[in-house]
Amino acid sequence: MNIRKTRTIAYNLLRTIILALFFMFAILPLFWIFITSLKSGEELYALPIVYWPKNPSFAAYERLFTYSNFKQYFINSMSVTLVSSTVAMALSVMGGFALSRFRRRKLQAGLEILMYFTQTVPSFMIMLPLFMYFSKFKLVDNLPILATIYVATVIAFSTLMSRSFFDRIPVSLEEAAKIDGCNLFQSIIYVVLPLTLPGIAAIFCFAFVNIWNELFIAVMMINKSSRYTIPVALNSFISKAGVSWDLMSAGIVVSLLPTMLIFGIGQKYIVAGLTEGGVKG
Numbered sequence: 001m002n003i004r005k006t007r008t009i010a011y012n013l014l015r016t017i018i019l020a021l022f023f024m025f026a027i028l029p030l031f032w033i034f035i036t037s038l039k040s041g042e043e044l045y046a047l048p049i050v051y052w053p054k055n056p057s058f059a060a061y062e063r064l065f066t067y068s069n070f071k072q073y074f075i076n077s078m079s080v081t082l083v084s085s086t087v088a089m090a091l092s093v094m095g096g097f098a099l100s101r102f103r104r105r106k107l108q109a110g111l112e113i114l115m116y117f118t119q120t121v122p123s124f125m126i127m128l129p130l131f132m133y134f135s136k137f138k139l140v141d142n143l144p145i146l147a148t149i150y151v152a153t154v155i156a157f158s159t160l161m162s163r164s165f166f167d168r169i170p171v172s173l174e175e176a177a178k179i180d181g182c183n184l185f186q187s188i189i190y191v192v193l194p195l196t197l198p199g200i201a202a203i204f205c206f207a208f209v210n211i212w213n214e215l216f217i218a219v220m221m222i223n224k225s226s227r228y229t230i231p232v233a234l235n236s237f238i239s240k241a242g243v244s245w246d247l248m249s250a251g252i253v254v255s256l257l258p259t260m261l262i263f264g265i266g267q268k269y270i271v272a273g274l275t276e277g278g279v280k281g
Helices: 002-037 059-066 070-101 105-118 123-136 143-167 171-179 184-195 197-212 216-221 230-236 245-278
Strands: none
Touching: 002 245, 059 070, 059 245, 070 105, 070 143, 070 184, 070 197, 070 230, 070 245, 105 143, 123 143, 123 216, 143 197, 143 216, 171 184, 184 197, 197 245, 216 230, 230 245
């Protein structure tokens, strides 16, 4: 009994130490970025390295929103991300339901393989054709077009995620709803969708994070500074003269806030959705 108790204590202690180390390695880069955003110009390049600023200042954040038009970049990113994430979520839910209830298995398997294949194509391979196509019709520097491209990039994987959630909903529930007088649309709205809300939240968060952090397509499609998204704006802080580390760090901290808020609010639903989608009964 004592040996078993000792082993349990040792296991819990080892697990705690491993998790603590993992947390430290995960949080250290974020902590260093935040500290860098509070340093003065001299402390940024001082040797030996200044690990904590003597006089922490939010001057970098003030300059970020005063001189770099970062407020407009934030609005651009938020509008593009919210619109494209919502549209991708809605379309993937409809597509996932169709795939889950599709009766022609061979055609269903072919569609799923095609969707999986789209995830194996690197984004840089489609950048040049996309740019040539949209520039031909003078659709570059267009945020709605950028949002449309983002929808296309995330919808395949989102649809596969959605299908896995609908597979866990018994068809008998829809049949019972039809017996009670519901048509197909009503059975989906009042029976199926409420049971898949955690999965829908997970899909939205997946799309939001991927679109919010996307850089390469945005750099290619957006040239006017007034239409920059946050990743493009952060990339513009890198110039031949060097890197504005204080502005870069402040911009990164600000850009992390929406994703932290999304995961903070929807953490319970995200975990439940990913768990339900990952286990097939």
